[in-house]
Amino acid sequence: MKAALYKLFIELTNGPISSAAIRIFANSNISRLFIKSYAAVYKINLDEMVEDIHSYPNLHSFFTRKLKEEARLIDMSADSVASPVDGVIEDAGNVTANKEIIVKGKTYSISEMLGGTLRAEKYGGGTYIIIYLSPSHYHRIHSPISGKVTDSYSLGRKSFPVNRLGLKFGDSVLAKNFRVITEIDSPKTTVAMVKVGAMFINSVIVTNSKREWEKGEEAAYFSFGSTVVLLFQKGAFVPNDVVKSCGEIRMGDALGRLTGGKGQ
Template sequence: MKPIYKLLTQLSSRKSISKITGKMAKSKASKAFIPHFAKTYQINVEEAEKQLHEYPTLNHFFTRRLKAGARVIDSSADSLVSPVDALITGMGEIKDGTILNVKGQTYTISEMLGDSTEESYYRNGQFIVLYLSPTDYHRIHSPISGQILKHVHKQGKYYPVNDFGLKHMTRVLSRNERLITYLSNSVTRVAVVKVGALNVASIQLNPDLKAEHVEKGEELAYFEFGSTVVLLIKEGTFQFEPTLSEGKRVRMGEKIGSLLSNE
């Protein structure tokens, strides 16, 4: 069955298919599916900013904000926090510009970023891959306090980024559409790589994001349906929390490591 599913996935990875799916989710008719969607994916609706009946479409519900205080942002001065609610599907060291063994596949920073200038910051840094399922809250937040250097959009495919996609499709994290936000502060530099996926119509920047400076936990963007965030962290500036491992779930705002000051 895997070859058949892989072929079907290849054929449905075009942007036109994702646009159709996105259009359906944004239609008024999709409102009727919200309660079923929430029940099927066991979404904690008590955390949602609004009541279910207040969301006009399934897309509005999927991209919902949470109630104030639903997530706690770690306040440690040296902390780098998870930008999303997600499952860790890969993490570790980047070696000479190469990410090894994400579900058996190898990725290069050059291929993922497509920017030789930026690549140099992360050649021997750290990475973490964070997968968002339909159950998860789908807004993406800043992992550090610092400056927004730039946002870069990379066109690409729309392969699934679930376990099957990562294992059986070729290097989906660097072939799919990506929206990359580069952040920096006095200690580190971080690339927040937001990866589009099958049936994801778009990755949207937070329209209220006006300033060049962001605080840790401030909203950067959101996904329309499930996807993945890859964090790349400048070499020599960061160490992971020892309790983290592949297969563990994290929540937005949770400390995933410490920044290493040179002072």
């Protein structure tokens, strides 16, 4: 019953009119009046921002704020995987041989998430990490490893909530929401980074079109809080204790280490 009511409410409110209204407001001059209260409610660290809080023309520009270079330290160990975002490790585990993951009791198809059986094949038996970004987090997305961008594409149309309620009651939100997928190839392995749009706002804005990315380099940003899913090939990644304990993470912090494998 709870799941049915949740789905009904989201379907009724997550339409083109409501989405457009939120987007228009967030980009309007009047939304600027809400920036200080938003920062106070979500306890935003103003000292780490590049710009002064009074310089942002609207809420959208504040959501997508940049940080000072020294605000985040990138773990540059040769075999480390750095968190691409600030957020909370919502879940982590193994991809089944059938290319599925089980999150909050719900089964997600990696084939559906990536848009095809062949695309998902290399991640069977591998590892996944789900990082959730709340409205309080820094919204820019960075490369988790150094390597060559071998593929980048988008899928899906609408976006539903990707918070804990969304994962519990939603309809395969990680595999059906609007999402931008990037595959990065390194000498050790290939990593898929799935940037999943959140409720109302599909917007995942790609800011880096280069074919070679350095670890920690900015790649994109979310217009609102959302989720990143990282997929690793079988035998190619060992998570650290922060991932295993599903703790808070900051962009640049190590998630674990690459061991090579290329799907072995």
